[in-house]
Amino acid sequence: RPMTGMTLWKDVTLLTMRDTDDAPYGMIADGAIVADGGHIVWLGQAQDIPENYEDAHAISCGGKFMTPGLIDCHTHLVYGGNRVAEFEQRLLGASYEEIARAGGGILSTVRATRVASAEELLASARRRLGQLQRGGVTTVEIKSGYGLDVDNELKMLRVARIMGGQDDIDVRTTFLGAHATPAEFTGDREGYMDLVCGAMLDAVADENLADAVDAFCENIAFSPEQVGRLFDRARELGLPVKLHAEQLSNSGGAALAARYKALSADHLECLDEAGVRAMAAAGTVAVLLPGAFYTLRDERVPPVDLLRKYNVPMAIATDSNPGSSPVLSLSLMINMASTLFRLSPEEALLGVTRHGARALGLADRGQLEVGLKADFALWDIAHPAELSYQVGGNLCIGVVKDGVTVAVSPF
Numbered sequence: 158r159p160m161t162g163m164t165l166w167k168d169v170t171l172l173t174m175r176d177t178d179d180a181p182y183g184m185i186a187d188g189a190i191v192a193d194g195g196h197i198v199w200l201g202q203a204q205d206i207p208e209n210y211e212d213a214h215a216i217s218c219g220g221k222f223m224t225p226g227l228i229d230c231h232t233h234l235v236y237g238g239n240r241v242a243e244f245e246q247r248l249l250g251a252s253y254e255e256i257a258r259a260g261g262g263i264l265s266t267v268r269a270t271r272v273a274s275a276e277e278l279l280a281s282a283r284r285r286l287g288q289l290q291r292g293g294v295t296t297v298e299i300k301s302g303y304g305l306d307v308d309n310e311l312k313m314l315r316v317a318r319i320m321g322g323q324d325d326i327d328v329r330t331t332f333l334g335a336h337a338t339p340a341e342f343t344g345d346r347e348g349y350m351d352l353v354c355g356a357m358l359d360a361v362a363d364e365n366l367a368d369a370v371d372a373f374c375e376n377i378a379f380s381p382e383q384v385g386r387l388f389d390r391a392r393e394l395g396l397p398v399k400l401h402a403e404q405l406s407n408s409g410g411a412a413l414a415a416r417y418k419a420l421s422a423d424h425l426e427c428l429d430e431a432g433v434r435a436m437a438a439a440g441t442v443a444v445l446l447p448g449a450f451y452t453l454r455d456e457r458v459p460p461v462d463l464l465r466k467y468n469v470p471m472a473i474a475t476d477s478n479p480g481s482s483p484v485l486s487l488s489l490m491i492n493m494a495s496t497l498f499r500l501s502p503e504e505a506l507l508g509v510t511r512h513g514a515r516a517l518g519l520a521d522r523g524q525l526e527v528g529l530k531a532d533f534a535l536w537d538i539a540h541p542a543e544l545s546y547q548v549g550g551n552l553c554i555g556v557v558k559d560g561v562t563v564a565v566s567p568f
């Protein structure tokens with residue numbers, strides 16, 4: 158990335174999202190912030206700008222609001238094809254069973270991903286990523302999980318790594334070979350887990366293609382015992398773990414994740430108090446995915462009151478995937494987290510900044526703080542709660558990555 162000179166942003170209200178400030182959102186009105194070499198070197202009230210920053214290249218933000226660049230900590234952004242046909246069939250009365258018998262569901266995306274070239278996967282994922290970026294996202298997590306054999310899982314993760322080479326985004330990759338059992342292993346989940354925990358994860362680790370390991374712990378997917386085997390292997394390889402847990406039923410996945418000090422447990426609609434306590438003790442982040450809850454017309458919301466009671470950090474993400482959450486707006490997730498899950502606007506914004514960073518194990522971003530990355534998003538709002546209040550549309554009017562403006566609309 159080009160090293161930037163010193164830049165000053167002024168005429169701006171800063172929402173620092175720092176956990177040291179007692180002001181809501183860590184708000185600094187009439188603020189200013191200075192970046193040098195891609196990192197924040199100063200922030201505060203404009204009246205207090207140190208003299209040595211007076212000659213920095215200055216940008217006026219027109220009295221708008223600035224947050225840390227948004228972090229989408231859970232996506233399945235790389236995949237072939239889409240699932241629009243089955244979406245329509247459902248609305249025309251077909252059942253999930255009929256759709257599955259007709260070859261729909263996750264395995265239809267697996268087939269489409271296996272036949273797609275890396276170039277085709279890259280092109281379609283980049284189009285989706287562009288939508289997230291124009292909505293203020295500067296860091297995104299991307300999972301595998303639609304290849305389900307060694308070559309295609311590697312293909313997916315190599316595409317995600319190439320996307321991370323772009324100057325305007327940071328990508329964290331996650332191996333999700335334990336997403337579903339592929340057709341060639343029908344009826345042999347255990348045999349498939351042998352492959353996932355053996356040759357597949359070894360090949361991924363040999364090429365350093367994954368920053369973390371994930372699994373779908375669910376009665377229709379993999380058991381806690383099978384996930385435990387995978388997490389033991391991840392631990393041997395020094396890879397952190399995260400887990401799709403308690404989405405459709407309570408399998409004890411959150412407590413299992415906590416036993417492995419997982420970065421996060423995700424979905425959590427069926428999470429119980431024992432699981433919350435275990436997550437709190439382990440420092441595991443709760444990643445809430447309102448897009449899947451909404452798309453599946455789920456009726457059981459995650460136990461937000463319990464997560465608050467035990468001070469479990471809550472992150473919010475798109476879960477962008479073609480089946481259960483074809484979502485391309487993290488801002489809409491901020492709104493759904495408040496409207497559907499009853500998070501306060503400040504909790505929802507924390508979910509896509511400081512807590513999103515924590516769910517990825519990243520301490521260098523997610524807050525406006527000296528020493529952290531100069532990743533910023535600018536918003537056309539007059540009150541921070543508008544980011545939760547507004548439904549749809551795009552309030553993001555500028556994006557800065559590593560101190561360099563990468564997207565801006567006239568304002």
Ligand SMILES: O=C(O)CC[C@@H]1NC(=O)NC1=O
Binds near residue numbers: 262263266404
């Ligand atoms: O339907 C798909 O393609 C993915 C479904 C998605 N994967 C998962 O682990 N949980 C989900 O809701």
Ligand SMILES: [Fe+3]
Binds near residue numbers: 231478
């Ligand atoms: Fe997911």
